[in-house]
Amino acid sequence: MTAGNVSVLSYSSAHAAAVGSADISQKKEDMAAIGILYVEDNDDLRESIAMMLEADDRDITSCATGEEALAALQRRDYDILITDVSLPGISGTDLAKRVTADKPDQWVVLCSGYQFDHGLKTLGKNVRAILKPFEIEDMDNMLAEIIGSLARN
Numbered sequence: 001m002t003a004g005n006v007s008v009l010s011y012s013s014a015h016a017a018a019v020g021s022a023d024i025s026q027k028k029e030d031m032a033a034i035g036i037l038y039v040e041d042n043d044d045l046r047e048s049i050a051m052m053l054e055a056d057d058r059d060i061t062s063c064a065t066g067e068e069a070l071a072a073l074q075r076r077d078y079d080i081l082i083t084d085v086s087l088p089g090i091s092g093t094d095l096a097k098r099v100t101a102d103k104p105d106q107w108v109v110l111c112s113g114y115q116f117d118h119g120l121k122t123l124g125k126n127v128r129a130i131l132k133p134f135e136i137e138d139m140d141n142m143l144a145e146i147i148g149s150l151a152r153n
Contacts, residue, residue, distance in 0.1 A: 033059040034147055035076070039069045039083035039092065040111075052136045053082075057147075066090030073099065079150055080143065084132075085112040093123065100124035107146050109139075 040046035050062040063069045066087050083092035096108045108127045116129040
């Protein structure tokens with residue numbers, strides 16, 4: 001589904017049943033999907049990474065800009081914000097600052113071609129970084145740790 005430049009990709013129980021997995025369908029009904037907002041200005045990269053992030057327990061929304069992300073965050077809460085650092089307009093780090101200023105416990109993953117050695121914790125206690133280009137397995141491992149932390153709280 002697409003609304004403007006914001007894409008919403010999600011699995012439904014009907015989709016899970018359609019692929020022949022009643023167990024997944026039941027699991028989906030038993031637990032709420034993790035809301036993930038993914039921000040990337042490169043159209044091809046945004047679409048491909050969003051598709052790779054899809055999982056039965058994830059509800060993925062993707063945006064092209066920090067401004068679109070802020071608008072999406074006004075409409076609903078997301079458990080995890082994943083954002084490119086170099087965005088037109090509001091940068092990913094500025095987006096993270098704004099979001100964590102209003103919601104200090106927000107989980108944020110910054111994607112950058114540059115190493116974040118210092119200052120990451122100044123953006124918020126739940127802010128992490130991943131170096132681009134990254135393997136989807138590395139992102140999945142990071143998300144598994146974050147989702148585990150969310151489940152404990």
